[in-house]
Amino acid sequence: MAQVSAPTQPAGGLVRRGDRWSKNPYVEALRRAARKPLGLLSMTVLGALILIALAAPLIVRASPTEQVRGQELQSPSVNHPFGTDELGRDLLARTVYGLRISLIAGVFAAAAGGALGAVLGMLAGYAGGVVDAVIMRVVDGLIAFPTILFGIALVAAFGPGLSNIMLAIVIVQIPVFARIARAVTLGEKNKDYVTAAQSLGAGGGRIIFGHILINALPPLTVQLALTMGFSVLLESSLSFLGIGIRPPNPSLGSILDTSRRFMRDHNYYPLFPGAILTLLILGLNSLADTLNEALNPRSRK
Amino acid sequence: MGRYLVQRLMQLVPVVVITSFVVFLLLRLVPGDPARLLAGADATEEQITALRKDLGLDAPLPVQYVRWAGDVLTGDLGRSYIKRRTVTELVGNALPATLELTIAAMLLAGLIGVPFGILAGLRPNSPFDLALAGYSSLALGIPNFLLAIIFLLVFSLNLGWFPAGGRIEFLEDPFRAWKHLVLPATVLGITSAAVYSRFVRSAMVEVYSMDYIRTARAKGLAGRTIVLRHALRNALLPLVTVLGIQFGRLLGGTVVVESIFAWPGMGRLALDAIRGRDYVVFQAVILLLVMASVVINLLTDLLYGALDPRIRLGR
Numbered sequence: 001m002a003q004v005s006a007p008t009q010p011a012g013g014l015v016r017r018g019d020r021w022s023k024n025p026y027v028e029a030l031r032r033a034a035r036k037p038l039g040l041l042s043m044t045v046l047g048a049l050i051l052i053a054l055a056a057p058l059i060v061r062a063s064p065t066e067q068v069r070g071q072e073l074q075s076p077s078v079n080h081p082f083g084t085d086e087l088g089r090d091l092l093a094r095t096v097y098g099l100r101i102s103l104i105a106g107v108f109a110a111a112a113g114g115a116l117g118a119v120l121g122m123l124a125g126y127a128g129g130v131v132d133a134v135i136m137r138v139v140d141g142l143i144a145f146p147t148i149l150f151g152i153a154l155v156a157a158f159g160p161g162l163s164n165i166m167l168a169i170v171i172v173q174i175p176v177f178a179r180i181a182r183a184v185t186l187g188e189k190n191k192d193y194v195t196a197a198q199s200l201g202a203g204g205g206r207i208i209f210g211h212i213l214i215n216a217l218p219p220l221t222v223q224l225a226l227t228m229g230f231s232v233l234l235e236s237s238l239s240f241l242g243i244g245i246r247p248p249n250p251s252l253g254s255i256l257d258t259s260r261r262f263m264r265d266h267n268y269y270p271l272f273p274g275a276i277l278t279l280l281i282l283g284l285n286s287l288a289d290t291l292n293e294a295l296n297p298r299s300r301k
Numbered sequence: 302m303g304r305y306l307v308q309r310l311m312q313l314v315p316v317v318v319i320t321s322f323v324v325f326l327l328l329r330l331v332p333g334d335p336a337r338l339l340a341g342a343d344a345t346e347e348q349i350t351a352l353r354k355d356l357g358l359d360a361p362l363p364v365q366y367v368r369w370a371g372d373v374l375t376g377d378l379g380r381s382y383i384k385r386r387t388v389t390e391l392v393g394n395a396l397p398a399t400l401e402l403t404i405a406a407m408l409l410a411g412l413i414g415v416p417f418g419i420l421a422g423l424r425p426n427s428p429f430d431l432a433l434a435g436y437s438s439l440a441l442g443i444p445n446f447l448l449a450i451i452f453l454l455v456f457s458l459n460l461g462w463f464p465a466g467g468r469i470e471f472l473e474d475p476f477r478a479w480k481h482l483v484l485p486a487t488v489l490g491i492t493s494a495a496v497y498s499r500f501v502r503s504a505m506v507e508v509y510s511m512d513y514i515r516t517a518r519a520k521g522l523a524g525r526t527i528v529l530r531h532a533l534r535n536a537l538l539p540l541v542t543v544l545g546i547q548f549g550r551l552l553g554g555t556v557v558v559e560s561i562f563a564w565p566g567m568g569r570l571a572l573d574a575i576r577g578r579d580y581v582v583f584q585a586v587i588l589l590l591v592m593a594s595v596v597i598n599l600l601t602d603l604l605y606g607a608l609d610p611r612i613r614l615g616r
Contacts, residue, residue, distance in 0.1 A: 141319025144595045146553030149571075153587050156575040157330040233444050237557055240446045243575060256447060260561075263450065264458050274447045282442035 026221070029294030039290050046283035049276070053100045062090035064097040065248045073266050082272040085255070086262055094250035095273045101162065101251050102280060105235035109169035110227040116170065117177025118220055122208045124178065125185030135178065143175040151234045152243065160246050165238055169231045180223055184216040218295035225288035229281045236277055252277040305606060309599060316595060321373075324588045325366050328580045373588065379581040381574075388585040391570060395586075398468055399566030402559070403551045405482055406490035410547070413490075414497025415540070421498065422505025422536070423528065433502070437495035445554055449488045449561040456484060466563035485562040489554050493547045500543050504536040538609050545601030549594035 033039030052059060062080075068088035076083045082091035124135040142150070154168035188194060189212065197207050238244030239253030247254065252273050259270035336353040337344070344352075353359050357368055372379070378388035421430040457465040469478040508514065509532060517527045556568035563569075567586055574583035 137315045138319055140316050141323065144316055144320050144598070145323075145591050146549040146594055148550075148553035149556065149587065149590055150553075152553075152556060152571070152575070153324070153327050153583075156583065157327040229442075236444055237446060240444075241557065241560060241572060253444075253446070256450060260450060260453075263454055267454065270447070270450050270454070274450065278439075278443050278447065281444065282438060285442055286438065 026291075026295075029291050032294050033287075033290035038286065042283050042286035042290075045279055046287060049099060049280055049283065050103065052096060053103050056096045056100055060090065060093040060096050062093040064093040064250045065089065073262060073269075075266070076268055076272075083266070083268045085258065085269070091255070091269070091272065094255055095252065095276055098250040098252040098255055098273065099276055099280065101245055101249070102232045102235060102277065105162070105166055105169060106228045106232035106280075106284065109166040110173055110224060110231040112166075113170035113173030113231075114177045114220060114224045114227060117174040118181040118213075118216065120174065121178035121181030121183075122185045122212055122216065125182035126189055126204060126208055126212065132182075136182065139175040139178045142171075143179070145172075147172055147230070148234065148237060151238060152241070155238050155243050160238075160243050162245060162249075165235055165244055168238075169234055172234070173227050173231070176227070177220060177223060180219050181216050184219060185212050188212050188215050222288060222292045222295060225284060225291050229284035229288065232277075232281055232284065306603065309602060313595065313599060317592070320591050320595065321370060321588060322366060324584055324591065325369055327587070328584050329362065329365075373585075378585040381579050381582045383577050383579045384582075388582055391582060392567070392585065392589060395565060395567045395570045398564060399552075399555055399559070399568065401468075401471075401482065402485055402489065402555060402564060402566060403548070405486035406493065406551055407544070407548065409486055409490035410493035410497055411544075414494040415501050415537070417494075418498035418501025419505055419528070419533070419536075422502040422509070425502075425506050430502070433498055437499050440491050440495035445488055445492060446557050446561060448491065449484070449558060452484050452488060453561070466561070468564050485558050485564055488561075489551060489558050492554075493551065496543065496547060497540065500540060501536065504539060505532060508532045508536045538605070541601050541605045541608065545598050548597045552590050552594055 030043070033043060066089060068084070071080075071084050071088035072086055074080055074084040074088075080090050080092060082095055085091055085094065120135055120139075124132040145153075151168050151172050154171060155164055158164035158167060185208075189207075194207060194211060197211055202210070235244060236251065236253030236256070239251035240257045242254070242257060245251035245254055255273045256270050256277070259273070263269050336349050336356060336358055340349050340352050357365055360368070376389065378392065380387050381391060384391060417433055421427075421433045424430060453465055456462045463484050464481055467481055469481050471478045514527060514531060517531050522531075552567075554568075555564075555566055556572055558564065559566045559568035560572050567590060571583055571586040571590075574580070574586065
């Protein structure tokens with residue numbers, strides 16, 4: 001998966017005057033996406049998945065962890081649309097609650113990592129000198145780790161569990177965001193409007209968060225969408241390898257791991273959890289593509 | 302070129318120091334006392350203290366790091382306390398397997414991704430282009446462990462075409478070795494193929510809009526000549542960088558793929574080490590894989606510089 005998006009230009013230029021709904025480039029991005037069949041489809045799927053995860057307790061009455069004797073490895077039926085697992089647990093409930101974990105890991109951890117990386121990058125770019133050198137050398141070092149490997153190493157060190165996985169995702173994402181934010185900051189900090197703000201007495205924090213951040217947002221948003229898909233992948237991979245979410249809590253990755261032992265005779269087992277996981281990552285990836293196209297004038301042709 | 306090389310090598314120094322320090326710290330972050338863990342449940346306090354001293358865990362962290370880095374630089378990666386063998390020995394057995402798998406995956410990805418990308422780039426928005434776009438979205442969306450499960454279910458359990466796991470040395474029995482290699486290499490390579498095809502496609506589209514291609518057309522050159530001698534040269538150059546990045550990704554991906562297909566390589570060694578809390582082995586494997594991707598990135602940058610004079614002179 002491409003981790004670094006192309007350097008992008010500020011989104012200011014794409015606002016079409018006279019059309020009051022397209023004042024906001026992000027609204028415009030989503031509108032443009034919704035006009036294409038594929039964009040509309042992926043946004044609908046993503047929206048539906050988020051809704052399902054939010055309303056999980058309303059949708060499934062079965063508990064994701066309750067084991068029912070005599071109900072082991074049942075094929076899909078009206079009572080258990082996704083079937084049951086080897087302990088008689090409802091796979092629909094486990095999948096839906098696993099989707100929740102995926103979204104929490106994907107959305108929140110990615111956003112936190114992105115915010116932290118962005119602040120560090122803008123600080124490095126604006127301050128320059130020693131601060132820049134120290135931050136960016138550490139970032140250079142961290143970016144050298146293959147991402148999945150780094151995530152595995154971090155979780156191995158911190159131990160399994162959702163909060164440790166999220167911490168690992170946050171750390172893994174910092175370097176890319178720091179690089180992007182720094183590049184934008186370097187481009188902006190000598191422009192006239194920054195000089196003007198400085199001469200009016202604005203401090204560093206005010207300039208970074210009030211003026212530079214707005215220009216860094218489009219490329220950071222694209223990267224965030226990419227990162228969300230990747231974070232979902234990372235969490236499920238770690239859980240699949242048995243060093244992620246701890247049983248009996250459901251995770252799409254660990255459900256798929258267990259399914260390997262039973263899929264020879266119960267082909268349905270990996271089917272639905274796998275499909276949901278793929279749909280989620282596909283949805284997030286195409287959201288990233290859409291935003292990239294809308295917010296990066298160079299990639300729109 | 303010489304000055305550029307020196308400059309690049311100098312830039313590498315802080316990266317190597319920082320990555321190795323991070324790897325070193327990871328082991329120290331692990332909750333609990335490694336000495337107590339290694340000594341076993343019925344060890345006395347004196348034994349644990351002695352072991353801690355023996356392992357050098359009583360020294361301050363920076364001292365420990367320098368000692369460890371010194372050992373690594375002289376080729377001593379430590380000993381596995383579980384497998385009772387030196388890490389060098391374990392890595393020596395695992396590395397050829399991982400190289401075989403990653404190289405096979407890269408070749409496969411290149412053979413699929415590059416020609417498909419060229420074809421799609423020559424005819425943007427054609428049915429073939431759209432089909433390829435669909436394929437690459439799907440390939441980037443499916444986690445590789447899920448793809449592995451699907452392949453196992455279809456090609457191994459149901460059709461019985463390929464074995465479900467394990468590795469055979471090529472020198473021993475080339476045909477059976479090949480059969481064992483197909484599934485893991487395909488799973489690992491399919492995502493890279495998607496990345497390459499997307500990249501080559503957009504590079505082709507971009508190159509084709511340039512003036513010199515129009516000039517070549519105006520001169521009346523044959524379509525094949527324009528593609529092979531004019532467009533491809535420039536379109537494929539940046540691919541070198543993508544190859545380097547993908548190699549790092551493949552190295553990370555081997556952890557998952559090797560564990561599913563029981564492939565006795567570095568990824569599996571790392572995973573076994575995590576599960577068995579064999580931290581010395583884990584640390585060494587991670588360090589080697591990270592260093593490998595650092596070196597590969599350097600090599601691709603140098604290769605890029607050698608292929609494209611503009612890069613070299615620009616710095």
